[in-house]
Amino acid sequence: MSFDDLKAALVSMGVPEEEITEQAGREEAGLDSLGIAELVLILKQRHGLTITEEELHEAGTVGDVLGIIAGHAAAGA
């Protein structure tokens, strides 16, 4: 998954586009606990990726989130 894919997912959740950068804090980009639950749903439904909410809670920034997702995609999860 690319940064643009993640950005598209966050924009579809209603997060303002300008707040989504790789350096942005996770919560600033809309990924508080409820936002993470939404993102997990989108990753499953649109991208076939099974990632747990707990894993994404470890991320500090949007870049970290992307890294966790990329790890799963690479592992063929």
Next chain:
Amino acid sequence: MSGRGAVCVTGVGTVTPAGDGRDATWKRVCQGLPTAALDDEGQPPRLACRVPPFGPGRLNGLLARKPDRCVQLALLAAREAVADAGLDPGGWDGARVAVVAGAGCCGAQTYEAQHRVLLDAGQHGMSAFSVPGALGNALAAQLAMDLHATGPGLTVNTACASGATAICTALDLLALDRCDIAVAGGAEAPLTPFFQAGFDRMHALSSRFGDPAGALRPFDADRDGFVMGEGAGMLVLERERDARARGARPRARVAGQGATSDAHHIVKPDPGGRGLAAALRQALAAAGAAPADVAHVNAHGTGTPLGDRVEAGVLAEVLPHRPPVTSTKAVTGHLLGAAGAVEAALTVLAVERRLIPPTANLAAPSPGIDLDLVTTPRPRRLPLALSVSTGFGGHNVALAFAEAS
């Protein structure tokens, strides 16, 4: 109206089928152009009054909190009202700002959509915002977040009187010195399969499918029910002396309020209208006014056969001098929990602009209805005007507005 000083309206915001914004709404209401349209040609067909489309950009990131459409409309109206009052939520003392919102079926669109997901895909398909985006309290909570208002915040529900009840509650908070500014009103986004069908099952809706614009006919002999609509109305209320001190220009003064319950039936009004009459008299007493002082009434006037008859009887009884009466619902549709607030806003504008909007679709008043029904815009000074609201379950509210001095 209290020991702490008169309260005035310094800000008005509305988002209705008649227009996205206060002035667009007022213009179309005064033109008497109904907004009802055929919304669904299914069986049975559905009539509805919808807010003109607005882009998601207007909600500035709030969509990330997945607010139900009811909340979205409330946010737009509240922002307009606060800007109209010349207030800046970035700079005010939020601890002294209260938010009181009213809605009858807040969350309807979210609940229905997510319930469908639950049945089709199970719990893990549901949005995590299904509950917090939809619960009635989301109205007050999201407004408080948006406006940095950390004073009292609550959502009230008196069905179709909710918006008016919210204004009453805000007036009480001001009288109790629990706040200096109150943002109060109502919102509703009820155009969903469940609520359309549910209201239709009560035979509350018009079935004039061949003439959508003429379907909602308040007080008319051929009325057969209302058309549901979505929208929101918000007022900024503050003590007149505070408003003057900061150089704000009040649009109108709040002269009084009255609120009662029929304690009669879960849907039907008390046939004698005793509770509604009592609410009107309370508002007049609070205003220190005599019935003859009332220069205009914005009636509830939903176009249901029984409701209009009872209301007309009450108005004739309490106000025998026959002041000009209008129902703006013929244009806006019945906005349910938002109706009382939108109509309070229109009454404020009527007082300020010295113009009574017309009742559209009134071809011939029902026999036995003896009111001075306004059918073309009528310019007139309005020293005192009433906005009347009732809700299923027998909730009655009257708000009295006076010219700002």
